[in-house]
Amino acid sequence: MSIKFLFTALSIIILMATLPLPVRASSDARFPADWKQWKLVKSIELPSAETKMPKNMSPLYKETVRRYNWVYLGKSIKLDIYVNPAVMDEYIKGGPYPDGFTAVVAFREANVIFVTEHRNNKAIYGAYDEKGHDITKNHSSFNPKTCAKCHYFYKECRTRYGICSQLPDKPVQQPISK
Ligand code: HEC
Numbered sequence: 001m002s003i004k005f006l007f008t009a010l011s012i013i014i015l016m017a018t019l020p021l022p023v024r025a026s027s028d029a030r031f032p033a034d035w036k037q038w039k040l041v042k043s044i045e046l047p048s049a050e051t052k053m054p055k056n057m058s059p060l061y062k063e064t065v066r067r068y069n070w071v072y073l074g075k076s077i078k079l080d081i082y083v084n085p086a087v088m089d090e091y092i093k094g095g096p097y098p099d100g101f102t103a104v105v106a107f108r109e110a111n112v113i114f115v116t117e118h119r120n121n122k123a124i125y126g127a128y129d130e131k132g133h134d135i136t137k138n139h140s141s142f143n144p145k146t147c148a149k150c151h152y153f154y155k156e157c158r159t160r161y162g163i164c165s166q167l168p169d170k171p172v173q174q175p176i177s178k
Helices: 003-018 059-068 085-093 144-153
Strands: 039-046 077-083 100-107 112-119 122-128
Touching: 039 059, 039 085, 059 144, 077 085, 085 100, 112 144, 122 144
Parallel strands: none
Antiparallel strands: 039 077, 077 100, 100 112, 112 122
8 A cells, every 4th residue: 555545545534524514404203194193282382582581481491482482483383292192101100101102292383393202211303394294404403403402401301201291280390371
């Protein structure tokens, strides 16, 4: 092997390592075709971008509102949380979950469906439109890494295996209000 060849190979490796990686986002969770038949456990109103958030709102909810209030062009929007009936008992208990679909949150008016699935006790995430087209590329806050960052950063979600919500009759967190 000539020195020249080695040098060229080395330069290529160094060059590749310094090139910015293209952002190639795609959903980790699959799209559940039958989510509309799941159990609606909670409907909440995501406040509009102009809404002043109450001081006593939990940091988790504040961050959620800040991150997603652009989705419906800054207007308030209803979010519906559906749970896969096959894991309803686990949802009530707060996990753990078997492998497979867990829950969705539907921003119906904006044609956005967030999906959580479990694999090996860990939640994985995805974002789709209602027809099941992957929309993770449309915005960085649809990237499954962004979902996991929040769902695994906050204790309320982390301790329930990456699931943030609870049944409304078991309020631990503050509900989002207008
Ligand atoms: C900034 C924090 C944050 C980010 C980022 C986030 N979520 Fe959530 N998510 C929440 C909160 C808070 C709830 C519960 C809302 C409630 O109970 O009122 C929730 C609820 C959900 C639910 C209903 C089941 C559950 O966990 O309660 C799904 C499904 C979900 N999110 C998926 C996603 C997906 C997919 C993404 C990324 C595309 C995402 N989330 C990004 C905070 C976040």
